[in-house]
Amino acid sequence: MSRTVLLWGLWALLTALGASAVFAALYINGDRSALLPGQTAGAHHQLEIACETCHTAKPFASQAKVKKKLNKTCVTCHKDELKAGDDSHPKKKFTNPRMAAYWEEVDGRFCTTCHAEHVPEQTQPMMVTLQGDFCVSCHSKGDQDVRKNRESHAGLSFDTCASAGCHNYHDNRALYEDFLVKHSGKDWLAAHPVVEAAALPTAAKPADQQEIETYLAAIEAPAEDETINHDWAGSAHAVADVTCNSCHAAEDTAWTDHPDQDVCADCHKGAAKSFSLGRHGMRGHSKISKPRDVEKRLKKLGLPDAPEFLVSAIETYLADPSQPEVMTVQEARVDLKAEAHGEGMTCNSCHLPHREEPDHSAVTACLTCHNDDHSLSYLDSPHHNLWQAEQTGNAVPGSGVTCATCHMPQSEKKGLAVTNHNQNDNLRPNEKMIRSVCLTCHSLEFAIDALADPALVSRNFTGQPTRHIESIDWALKRVEPSEQGANQ
Numbered sequence: 001m002s003r004t005v006l007l008w009g010l011w012a013l014l015t016a017l018g019a020s021a022v023f024a025a026l027y028i029n030g031d032r033s034a035l036l037p038g039q040t041a042g043a044h045h046q047l048e049i050a051c052e053t054c055h056t057a058k059p060f061a062s063q064a065k066v067k068k069k070l071n072k073t074c075v076t077c078h079k080d081e082l083k084a085g086d087d088s089h090p091k092k093k094f095t096n097p098r099m100a101a102y103w104e105e106v107d108g109r110f111c112t113t114c115h116a117e118h119v120p121e122q123t124q125p126m127m128v129t130l131q132g133d134f135c136v137s138c139h140s141k142g143d144q145d146v147r148k149n150r151e152s153h154a155g156l157s158f159d160t161c162a163s164a165g166c167h168n169y170h171d172n173r174a175l176y177e178d179f180l181v182k183h184s185g186k187d188w189l190a191a192h193p194v195v196e197a198a199a200l201p202t203a204a205k206p207a208d209q210q211e212i213e214t215y216l217a218a219i220e221a222p223a224e225d226e227t228i229n230h231d232w233a234g235s236a237h238a239v240a241d242v243t244c245n246s247c248h249a250a251e252d253t254a255w256t257d258h259p260d261q262d263v264c265a266d267c268h269k270g271a272a273k274s275f276s277l278g279r280h281g282m283r284g285h286s287k288i289s290k291p292r293d294v295e296k297r298l299k300k301l302g303l304p305d306a307p308e309f310l311v312s313a314i315e316t317y318l319a320d321p322s323q324p325e326v327m328t329v330q331e332a333r334v335d336l337k338a339e340a341h342g343e344g345m346t347c348n349s350c351h352l353p354h355r356e357e358p359d360h361s362a363v364t365a366c367l368t369c370h371n372d373d374h375s376l377s378y379l380d381s382p383h384h385n386l387w388q389a390e391q392t393g394n395a396v397p398g399s400g401v402t403c404a405t406c407h408m409p410q411s412e413k414k415g416l417a418v419t420n421h422n423q424n425d426n427l428r429p430n431e432k433m434i435r436s437v438c439l440t441c442h443s444l445e446f447a448i449d450a451l452a453d454p455a456l457v458s459r460n461f462t463g464q465p466t467r468h469i470e471s472i473d474w475a476l477k478r479v480e481p482s483e484q485g486a487n488q
Contacts, residue, residue, distance in 0.1 A: 038118035041127045043279040043424075045333065050323045052289035054117075067110060074111040076287050080277070081425070085171035085432070105137040106130070114169070126428060133158035135167075152474040164431065164452030165469030174434035174444070180475040186443035193441035197410040199398030200417040203236035205356070212238075219243065231355035242267070261326075264347040271421045278422035280345045283327050291323065329369055340369040359391060362402035377460035378403065384460075406437045430457070445472050 033048045040048055047053050057069040075082070082090070093099070094108035107113045116122075116129040123129050136158040139146050146153045161167050167175060206212050212233045221229045221244060232238055237246075247259045250266070261284075265272035275281035282288075294314050298306040326344040329336050343349060350365040363384075367375060378384050387400030407427060410417045426433040430451045438447035449465035450456055456465055 036118065039120040041115075041117060041120065041123045042333075043282060044117065045331065046279075046283055046327055047288060047323075050289045052292075053287065067112065071110045071112055073287075074115070077285065082170060086173060087170050088172045089169055102138055106134055131159075132162065135161040150474075150478070152470070152477070162429075163469075164429070165448040165471050168429050168431060171429070171432050174431050174439075174448075175471065177475040177479045180444065180472045181479045183439070183444035184472045184476055186445070188443050188446035190441050194396060194398040195401075195405060195410070195440050196398060197412045197417045198400075198405060199396070200410075200412060200415065202356075202417050202419075204239045205236050206234055206239060228354050231352075235354070235356050261346045261348075268347075271419065274425075275347075275421035278424040279332075280327065280349075280423055281421070283323065283325060283345075288323060335371045336369045337371045343369070358402075359387075362404035363387070366403040373458040374460055375403070377458065377462065381460040381462045401441075406433060409436050448472070 032051055036048060039045075044054075054070060054073045055066075056073055057066040061069070089108055091109055094102070099108070103109070114130050114134070115127050119129055124132065128134075138144055139161075140158070143149065147156065148154075162169070165175070173179070206215065212230060215238060216229060216233050221232075232244075245255075247263050248257070249255045250259065250263050261272075272281075272284070276284040276286070294311050295306065298304075298311065298314075303310075326346055328341075328345070329343045330341040350361045352360055363378070367378065370376075383401035383405075386395060387402050389395035390397065390400030404419065407423045408419055408421060409426070410419050412418070426436050431448070433451070434444065434447045438451075442450075446465070448469050448471060449467060450461060452469050453465045453467055456463060
């Protein structure tokens with residue numbers, strides 16, 4: 001055998017082995033993040049080693065099938081948000097055959113038309129990957145030409161459609177003309193600004209110190225730390241008979257000093273679900289794909305009874321880094337404090353384990369991590385002054401404004417305050433915050449102007465807006481005031 005033939009044979013063998021290793025990583029198991037075609041957008045980086053969460057089409061499926069499957073997964077995670085926002089551009093609007101003429105320009109039947117993934121060089125705010133004037137594709141033709149049928153829009157360019165206070169593609173609940181007209185002419189600040197849900201109790205608590213002492217005397221509690229015992233006995237957990245063992249030895253398991261958040265979720269199912277919908281807790285979302293099962297993959301390859309040593313060897317070789325249970329601070333793509341790096345986002349990241357302390361969970365916990373100008377300015381803002389006044393008893397319950405007041409708003413359920421733990425629910429675009437938060441204390445005009453002023457937002461709303469959005473002015477010229485507008 002000549003040396004050339006030997007080298008060619010060796011090259012073929014090494015190529016086959018390399019291809020097999022890559023195939024194993026792709027098909028059987030392993031970390032596939034190295035094969036990403038480009039950086040993921042937004043919070044999707046938390047899913048980078050769980051590719052099957054979004055890519056559900058079978059190998060060698062047609063391009064049309066892949067596209068359909070990929071877009072279905074978008075709705076799997078975002079359907080509740082779209083439903084709550086009364087989606088202005090739902091899929092059914094574009095599946096109508098009369099819209100076929102627009103499909104070649106902006107095909108609204110698919111999420112990925114506007115939100116393509118793995119293209120960081122063209123990804124804009126809200127993960128939009130089209131040019132900012134994409135509205136021109138539909139709203140510049142015939143009866144839909146807004147520059148002709150609306151005098152106020154005559155001189156506007158289409159790259160201003162999504163400016164704060166004008167239009168949002170999906171959620172226009174606070175921007176519909178009927179709503180603008182109904183809420184026009186109000187004072188910038190309500191006469192008695194109070195968040196009613198925040199004034200409600202979150203759960204029953206001991207009435208006084210005597211009740212706490214009586215309770216402690218009647219139970220067995222670890223004697224190592226009396227402070228912890230008193231903190232716990234003064235909480236809603238004690239009233240609900242949630243004892244030390246309920247968390248530290250749940251379901252008769254061995255005692256653990258640091259229970260994981262699954263123990264919290266056993267009782268706080270609603271909070272756990274809403275937490276998993278936001279960036280902080282999305283690693284716990286029920287639709288994130290689990291690690292691939294080596295035995296199942298080998299079975300599909302024609303090895304239904306693969307020996308244990310082979311399965312073990314493959315698992316060891318691939319060293320599959322299973323999807324982390326929680327997001328860590330250093331993974332985030334926003335400005336966070338360096339000293340917070342290494343911390344994982346769990347229930348105890350914001351809630352003290354034994355003591356209920358509103359100032360900690362609603363303010364201190366947020367400022368422990370967040371390092372952006374808006375967050376850092378909170379302590380010098382009028383909102384914080386109101387919160388301090390409420391905490392010291394110098395203002396009525398519900399009049400204070402914390403980070404959680406705006407970003408994790410509460411609602412009433414059976415006489416108790418219930419917190420939405422999805423801190424992204426009304427964050428972007430920020431006009432989503434108007435109906436659920438801002439209008440509680442402020443006028444619609446002030447809220448629109450304030451949220452459209454980046455400098456004011458950065459100062460955490462210390463001062464007055466320096467710009468005015470004309471949405472309400474234009475609406476008043478077009479729409480007659482009505483008691484029952486379609487979108488009020």
